Amino acid sequence: xxxxxxxxxxxxxxxxxxxxxxxxxxxxxxxxxxxxxxxxxxxxxxxxxxxxxxxxxxxxxxxxxxxxxxxxxxxxxxxxxxxxxxxxxxxxxxxx
Numbered sequence: 001x002x003x004x005x006x007x008x009x010x011x012x013x014x015x016x017x018x019x020x021x022x023x024x025x026x027x028x029x030x031x032x033x034x035x036x037x038x039x040x041x042x043x044x045x046x047x048x049x050x051x052x053x054x055x056x057x058x059x060x061x062x063x064x065x066x067x068x069x070x071x072x073x074x075x076x077x078x079x080x081x082x083x084x085x086x087x088x089x090x091x092x093x094x095x096x
Contacts, residue, residue, distance in 0.1 A: 001034045001094050003078035003086060021057045023071055037091045038072050045091065046072025
């Protein structure tokens with residue numbers, strides 16, 4: 001599924017963390033293809049993009065301790081090609 005980035009503003013601490021591990025972030029008004037959809041433990045929907053392949057980063061998990069995985073980007077940072085918010089039903093077609 002193709003989407004357009006509408007929000008590339010990340011908090012400074014997040015950008016500093018990403019810089020430490022060489023993580024690239026999506027850029028506003030750029031077209032991307034969702035390659036995978038993941039649910040966060042917070043219930044938020046995150047996506048991995050075909051055009052951005054990032055390294056795994058360490059994340060503290062309350063049960064598993066430190067785990068490493070590729071960071072996802074919140075689906076709310078993107079819109080459809082028609083400029084509409086991406087609906088959960090549309091993400092069902094993406095390979096999970």
